Amino acid sequence: MGSPGCEYSALYIRHPQADTWGDEVEDIKPPCSLLGLTEISWPGVYLPRCDKEENPWETPASTAPPSRTPELNPSTSSQASADMEAQVEECPLEQVQTMVVGEVLKDIDTACKLLNIAADPLDWSCVHVQKWLLWTEHMYRLPQVSTVFQGQAGKDLCSMTEADFRQHSWQFGDMLYAHLDIWRSAAAMKECSPPEDDESAKGDSWSDMMSNYPSQPIHLWQFLRELLLKPHNYSCCIRWLNKEKGIFKIEDSAHVARLWGIRKNRPAMNYDKLSRSIRQYYKKGIIRKPDVSRRLVYQFVKPV
DNA sequence: CAACAGGATACGT
């Protein structure tokens, strides 16, 4: 990393298919560069870009169908991009990073499906490694890197240092190393699974990222916790009364319901229906009413 | 009147 002529840019994360850059890109790109997002605070994630070269993501050829997230379908896209824009404009760097990481995860997921390989590089066979290299080659418009690392399995790649990579590929070793690192980090994140994780002690960023990663549909309780973990944004509509005990209050029921509706693409969502779903958690032991029952106050049975 | 409780059913995965 940090080799001369290279920097690392969040802009680089986006899926290469030029046609997947919709109008949204106009919303995201300028703020990202303005923020000088050159590295995202996600262990091991560096996003290579060579200076003053046209964006290699804009590969004209396309082997993948456009990957749209359900969140960005037509009925909510304007809202979503408006939200995004608002976040980018007035929210801290971490918010932008969150969005960016979400995109990375989606792209990895897409690649996995396309290539029919595991998300975790450690599980790759030699054939999988070659597939991944071909894919990366295509993404970055690299000349024939796939011949290197012949006969190496994912495990082998993962045990190699950046210097090893550079030995294999004089020019693109560090780039491939960084790219592999992204995959490994993503796999590591998926490892420590969402529910009742102690890993979420890592902070908002982890759950933020998972919330942007729609491979598994988000659960209502996760969504509520997510809002609660971003008090700077949502304390007006939901907040902790006692974080240690997991007791929280919904201050603006309509607002929370609307947010939930947006997330699930359920325009007709309201608090009546949302609260019914919360009540389903009673017998599952996920959420309950606190000992002293109060209006719009609930309690996570298992606090964070 | 809005929140609450919980049954019944539909729906998407």
Next chain:
DNA sequence: ACGTATCCTGTTG
């Protein structure tokens, strides 16, 4: 099958 979403009747503060 699971996790809601939707609709509903009845209760409570």
